[in-house]
Structures are given as structure tokens and as C-alpha cells.
Amino acid sequence: MKTVIVTDSTAYIPKEVRERYHIEMIPLSVVLNGETYEEEVDLTAEQFYEEMKLGHKLPTSSQPSVGRFVQLFERLGKEYDAVISIHLSSGISGTYQGAVSAGKMVDSIKVFAYDSEISCMAQGFYAIDAAKMAAEGKEPEEIFARLDELKASTRAYFMVDDLSNLQRGGRLSSAQAMIGSLLNIKPLLHFVDKVIVPFEKIRTRKKALNRIFDLLGEDADKGIPLKASIIHANREEEAKEFQKELSQKYPNVDFSISYFGPVIATHLGEGAIGMTWMLK
Ligand code: MYR
Known part of the structure; x- marks a missing residue:
């Protein structure tokens, strides 16, 4: 089965690393000073910290829409049989649930959502290991087993x-x-x-x-x-x-x-x- 790995922006995997391992990224957004920005796409961390020095009121964050997930999965369905979509903890964001819902709406690819139960580079390490295994042709079940092993040791x-x-x-x-x-x-x-x-x-x-x-x-x-x-x-x-x-x-x-x-x-x-x- 040809499998691709998706993770969200909160893994903060640098673009060149994502490209090296063919990891797809779906961004979360922040609303800053009345404007919505997709992080890692139209707002970098450096820009964000610079903006925050200007004393704006506290920004807010939001998860990707289900529609955005559907679009991504449908595009990936043209090339792959399965996607493992690894997300920040479902206890702090609805992103994982969004991937689950979108998976039920897409027929062209098998969608396996994975709740990292954490975020940031811990999630990033999971996505990178999963992507290496996918490149070796490992089946989604084997990749899930490795993710669970990593999670237990995190x-x-x-x-x-x-x-x-x-x-x-x-x-x-x-x-x-x-x-x-x-x-x-x-x-x-x-x-x-x-x-x-x-x-x-x-x-x-x-x-x-x-x-x-x-x-x-x-x-x-x-x-x-x-x-x-x-x-x-x-x-x-x-x-x-x-x-x-x-x-x-x-x-x-x-x-x-x-x-x-x-x-x-x-x-x-x-x-x-x-x-x-x-x-x-
Ligand atoms: C959303 O709006 O859906 C995103 C909410 C993100 C909440 C982030 C809370 C802090 C997470 C800290 C992670 C530290 C990992 C080492």
C-alpha cells in the first residue's frame, strides 16, 4: 500500500525536512490584530514574535476546517492508497477530530488519523519516523505500532x-x-x-x-x-x-x-x- 504522512503545522517541522521526507502539512491559524494567518504558510514564528512586541491584544488560534482536510485528502488520493494524519492532542484542539470527520467523507484514499496526545516536535518526531517507514513501503498497521511505541516512551x-x-x-x-x-x-x-x-x-x-x-x-x-x-x-x-x-x-x-x-x-x-x- 502506498502511504503518505500528513501532520499539522504545530509539529513545527522545518519545510526542508518535510520536503526531504515527503511529509504533507496542514496549517492551523492565528487571528492577530483582526487578520487571520495560516502559521508556517503566511506567518513565521519570527514574524509572530515581532508582531507581539507591538502590544496587540492576545491573538486566538483555530484548527483547520474539515473542508480543508477533505481537499488535502482528495488531492493525496490521486497518488496514494492511504494517509496517516498525525495531529496535536485531541485534548487541546479539534484538529484530530477534523481529520477523522474528513476521512469519513473521502473515498479515494484510506484515512487513518492518529492522535499524538501531545504537540510540537514530539509530534514532529512521530511524523518523521512514520514518513521514513512509509518510504520503506511499511503498512499503516506497522507504522501505527511504531507510533504507539514512540508515544509510550515520550x-x-x-x-x-x-x-x-x-x-x-x-x-x-x-x-x-x-x-x-x-x-x-x-x-x-x-x-x-x-x-x-x-x-x-x-x-x-x-x-x-x-x-x-x-x-x-x-x-x-x-x-x-x-x-x-x-x-x-x-x-x-x-x-x-x-x-x-x-x-x-x-x-x-x-x-x-x-x-x-x-x-x-x-x-x-x-x-x-x-x-x-x-x-x-
Ligand atoms: C486550536 O486552536 O485548535 C489550537 C490550540 C492549541 C493549544 C496549545 C496549548 C499549548 C500546547 C503546549 C505543547 C507543548 C508540547 C511540548
């Missing part, structure tokens, strides 16, 4: 400079009282059952970052080959320093740097930073 922790964007956008799942007690600190956040919840209350950015590194260390010290991505919201220099330090410390971990683009940064805000790692 860890991701992140922190934001200011929790209020996440709270206002309704993407922080926790009791209101708990959120109140977190607003003045830098809690570490992670995903549990598809939604974002606080992992630990930590007071300072430095301590939160060190805690992420310790958590990575617990897995990296087992010596198994891992891949990891440091993900930042306009903090590239800081991310590069971490990459240098951590690569020396953990030679069994393949580190890369990725970013929070417009849609995710709408909810996390500039200055957010996180890390994901999983089996290589």
Missing part, C-alpha cells in the same frame, strides 16, 4: 513565563484554585491523558529548567539511545547553550532544537521553553 515537560495566556485560552486543565496558586510561580507543565496539567510547583525559571534536565537525566542515564528536542518560544540562544551542555553530558541522546510557533505561542507566550525526549 516525555515532555515545559514551562511558561506567564500562565495567564494558557489559562485564558482554556488550555490548562486544573481546578481554578490550583491555577490561582500557580500564577506567580513557574510550574512545570506536562500532558496527562491528552490535556495539560501542572507537574510540579517550582518557584524560579532556573529551578524549573534544572528540574527538566534532572528528569531527562533519569532516562538518559539508563544508556539507551534517545532523541530529544529543546523547544523554545523565541529563546534560541538559551536553547543552543542547553543543547551544547546536555550533548556533552549525554552522548547517547541526539539533541535538536525546535520552536513554539504562532499557534502554540498564542497559548504559551514568549519565553516558554520545554523539552521532549523519546526512544531513538
Whole structure:
């Protein structure tokens, strides 16, 4: 079966990497200053962070329409037998559900939607592995098994400079009282059952970052080959320093740097930073 991989823009896989592995991308959008932009198509992360410095009111984000998915799947149906469409967690966006609905409307290609239960480069790693397998002619079932294996090994922790964007956008799942007690600190956040919840209350950015590194260390010290991505919201220099330090410390971990683009940064805000790692 000839299979193609689709993922959405929130994986933030650079264009040249998508092209190298023949990964199709469907964009989510942000509404900024009254204008709608498809991220990674007509708004880059750099442009978004520049715009945000102008003090616009908080942008909003939206998922691709079902029609857009149908169009994409129909185009792919002319060349492929199956599509595996890998999306950000269904607990924070309706994108995955959009792919499922569109799949039921298209006859020319078999559509398998996959809920990454996460986002950003963790989802990106899934899409890249899936695309490599599709290129080797692997069947969708084998690709799904690999995705589940990666998912089971995935860890991701992140922190934001200011929790209020996440709270206002309704993407922080926790009791209101708990959120109140977190607003003045830098809690570490992670995903549990598809939604974002606080992992630990930590007071300072430095301590939160060190805690992420310790958590990575617990897995990296087992010596198994891992891949990891440091993900930042306009903090590239800081991310590069971490990459240098951590690569020396953990030679069994393949580190890369990725970013929070417009849609995710709408909810996390500039200055957010996180890390994901999983089996290589
Ligand atoms: C939509 O409008 O459908 C998109 C909503 C996106 C919510 C994003 C919430 C933050 C996700 C953080 C991911 C961190 C992964 C390491």
C-alpha cells in the first residue's frame, strides 16, 4: 500500500525536512490584530514574535476546517492508497477530530488519523519516523505500532513565563484554585491523558529548567539511545547553550532544537521553553 504522512503545522517541522521526507502539512491559524494567518504558510514564528512586541491584544488560534482536510485528502488520493494524519492532542484542539470527520467523507484514499496526545516536535518526531517507514513501503498497521511505541516512551515537560495566556485560552486543565496558586510561580507543565496539567510547583525559571534536565537525566542515564528536542518560544540562544551542555553530558541522546510557533505561542507566550525526549 502506498502511504503518505500528513501532520499539522504545530509539529513545527522545518519545510526542508518535510520536503526531504515527503511529509504533507496542514496549517492551523492565528487571528492577530483582526487578520487571520495560516502559521508556517503566511506567518513565521519570527514574524509572530515581532508582531507581539507591538502590544496587540492576545491573538486566538483555530484548527483547520474539515473542508480543508477533505481537499488535502482528495488531492493525496490521486497518488496514494492511504494517509496517516498525525495531529496535536485531541485534548487541546479539534484538529484530530477534523481529520477523522474528513476521512469519513473521502473515498479515494484510506484515512487513518492518529492522535499524538501531545504537540510540537514530539509530534514532529512521530511524523518523521512514520514518513521514513512509509518510504520503506511499511503498512499503516506497522507504522501505527511504531507510533504507539514512540508515544509510550515520550516525555515532555515545559514551562511558561506567564500562565495567564494558557489559562485564558482554556488550555490548562486544573481546578481554578490550583491555577490561582500557580500564577506567580513557574510550574512545570506536562500532558496527562491528552490535556495539560501542572507537574510540579517550582518557584524560579532556573529551578524549573534544572528540574527538566534532572528528569531527562533519569532516562538518559539508563544508556539507551534517545532523541530529544529543546523547544523554545523565541529563546534560541538559551536553547543552543542547553543543547551544547546536555550533548556533552549525554552522548547517547541526539539533541535538536525546535520552536513554539504562532499557534502554540498564542497559548504559551514568549519565553516558554520545554523539552521532549523519546526512544531513538
Ligand atoms: C486550536 O486552536 O485548535 C489550537 C490550540 C492549541 C493549544 C496549545 C496549548 C499549548 C500546547 C503546549 C505543547 C507543548 C508540547 C511540548
